[in-house]
Amino acid sequence: MNLEASWLDAFLQTFERCAIASTESVVVLAEQQSRAELITLAELALAQLKCRYYRLTLPTPLLPTGPLVRSTGASLALTGHTEAVGALCNADVIIDLTVEGLMHAVETAEILRSGARIMNISNEHPEILSRMLPDNNLQQQVKASVKRIRSASKMTVHSDAGTDLTVDLKGARTVGVWGWTDRPGTLAHWPGGLVVSFPAAATVNGQLVLAAGDLNLTFKRYIESAVTLSIKDDYVKSLSGSGADCALMNNYLAAFDDPAAYATSHVGWGLNAVARYEAMTLYDRAQTNGTELRAVAGNFLYSTGANEFAGRFTRGHFDLPVMACTIKLDGEEVVRNGKPVE
Ligand SMILES: [Fe+2]
Numbered sequence: 281m282n283l284e285a286s287w288l289d290a291f292l293q294t295f296e297r298c299a300i301a302s303t304e305s306v307v308v309l310a311e312q313q314s315r316a317e318l319i320t321l322a323e324l325a326l327a328q329l330k331c332r333y334y335r336l337t338l339p340t341p342l343l344p345t346g347p348l349v350r351s352t353g354a355s356l357a358l359t360g361h362t363e364a365v366g367a368l369c370n371a372d373v374i375i376d377l378t379v380e381g382l383m384h385a386v387e388t389a390e391i392l393r394s395g396a397r398i399m400n401i402s403n404e405h406p407e408i409l410s411r412m413l414p415d416n417n418l419q420q421q422v423k424a425s426v427k428r429i430r431s432a433s434k435m436t437v438h439s440d441a442g443t444d445l446t447v448d449l450k451g452a453r454t455v456g457v458w459g460w461t462d463r464p465g466t467l468a469h470w471p472g473g474l475v476v477s478f479p480a481a482a483t484v485n486g487q488l489v490l491a492a493g494d495l496n497l498t499f500k501r502y503i504e505s506a507v508t509l510s511i512k513d514d515y516v517k518s519l520s521g522s523g524a525d526c527a528l529m530n531n532y533l534a535a536f537d538d539p540a541a542y543a544t545s546h547v548g549w550g551l552n553a554v555a556r557y558e559a560m561t562l563y564d565r566a567q568t569n570g571t572e573l574r575a576v577a578g579n580f581l582y583s584t585g586a587n588e589f590a591g592r593f594t595r596g597h598f599d600l601p602v603m604a605c606t607i608k609l610d611g612e613e614v615v616r617n618g619k620p621v622e
Contacts, residue, residue: 281317283406290410291325294470295375297414297460298399300326304372306333311357313340314377315403322375322401333375336364340379344595347535351498351569352585352597353383353400353469369394372464376400383469384586384597398467399460402571405563412459412471412554412572419458421551425475425614426456432609435477435547437580439605441491442508445582447547449609451480453589454548473552473575476583481590482513484544488582490525490600497570497599499528500560516542516584533584533596540594545583549607549615550575557603573601578619580605 300306306326310319319335326333338357343349355378358365368374368391374382381400382388391398401409429435435447459472490496490507505523509516519530533541552575559572574581585597607615614621 283317283321284410287321287406287410288324290406290413291321292328293414294399294460295325295329295331297462298373298397299462300329300331300373302330302332304332305370306331306373306375307368307371308333308335308375308377309368309382310335310337310377311340311379312337313379317406318377318401318403321406322377326375336367338364347532347596349595349597351380351500351599352595353381354586354595354597355380355382355385358385358387365390368396371396374398379403381469383467388467392465392467395464397461397464400467400469402469402471403569404471404571405567408559408563408568408572409470412473412552412575414459415554418473418552421620422456422458422473422475425549425551426454428609428614429454429475429477429548434610436608437605439489439491439602441506441604442487442489443580443602443605445484445486445488445511447477447479448483449477449479450483451589452477452483469571471552471555471571471575473555473577474548474550474581476546476548476581478546478587478589479514479544484511484514484547486511488600488602490602491604494603495560495573495601496525496529497573497601498532498597500565500568500570501525502560511544514544514590515539529598536594536596538594538596540586540592541596542584543587543590543592543594545585545587545597546581547583548581549620550577550579550581550601551620553577570599574599576601578615579603580607580615
């Protein structure tokens with residue numbers, strides 16, 4: 281692939297926001313199957329900014345047998361590599377170019393505790409990243425949304441399609457991502473522009489209806505036939521629907537043979553006005569990881585799988601952006617019919 285100057289410019293803009301001092305040490309963390317052009321762009325940008333960096337490349341581990349796991353943010357690349365983890369803990373900044381990303385990797389907590397900041401770059405075609413540049417307004421919106429969730433006690437979600445969900449926010453852990461980090465001990469991903477809460481145990485109840493046009497990002501697929509998820513105390517008790525989407529989701533979740541695969545991971549919404557809803561139809565699957573769709577302004581992002589704050593761990597993870605929902609915090613609309621309320 282030939283690289284474009286505009287792509288390099290996007291990397292420069294993002295790294296500038298990370299405020300990397302010349303005295304800081306930077307590790308470009310890659311694996312064998314990382315996207316080569318992202319490594320090149322990252323290193324060119326770091327060199328141009330006169331940063332002191334080196335690259336650490338790990339083998340890409342073979343996926344365990346069982347259901348294929350994709351787009352989870354739980355990289356296995358560091359598994360068993362204690363020396364590599366040690367090197368990352370000694371760094372100030374980690375440019376994370378692992379295929380899955382370190383967002384939910386087992387080693388991430390230790391790395392962040394060391395004070396290193398992790399800038400994850402989603403495994404996307406550089407054009408996708410370059411369309412979603414750092415934006416101060418977006419940062420303010422995300423921060424404001426985080427504040428609102430943290431001060432609320434109840435989230436409700438409704439849609440004409442039939443979604444009727446209640447989340448008790450007591451004990452929930454809320455994070456916002458705007459696309460860069462300049463603070464020690466934190467992680468951000470690019471593209472950014474969303475707010476997510478990890479609810480405490482037994483706090484999510486109701487019904488979630490995935491209608492045609494909603495998304496399943498593990499399958500990188502727009503839903504074509506409605507799927508109704510009945511959720512009781514965080515767990516999907518049943519999935520019903522007559523089309524391929526329901527069959528795929530039912531089979532996939534059952535294959536984990538693990539109750540936690542059916543549980544709620546996180547709930548939240550997208551805030552990035554630049555993120556394009558139709559984007560996934562316009563890239564080949566290998567070109568995108570779907571992070572843009574997680575950030576589409578006004579989506580309701582519901583996810584199944586691990587939630588360490590509720591004491592649940594599992595390999596599987598569905599990120600399900602649901603469109604045209606109304607989200608309320610303590611009765612006050614924050615998203616109305618799929619659009620953020622200003
Ligand atoms: Fe997720």
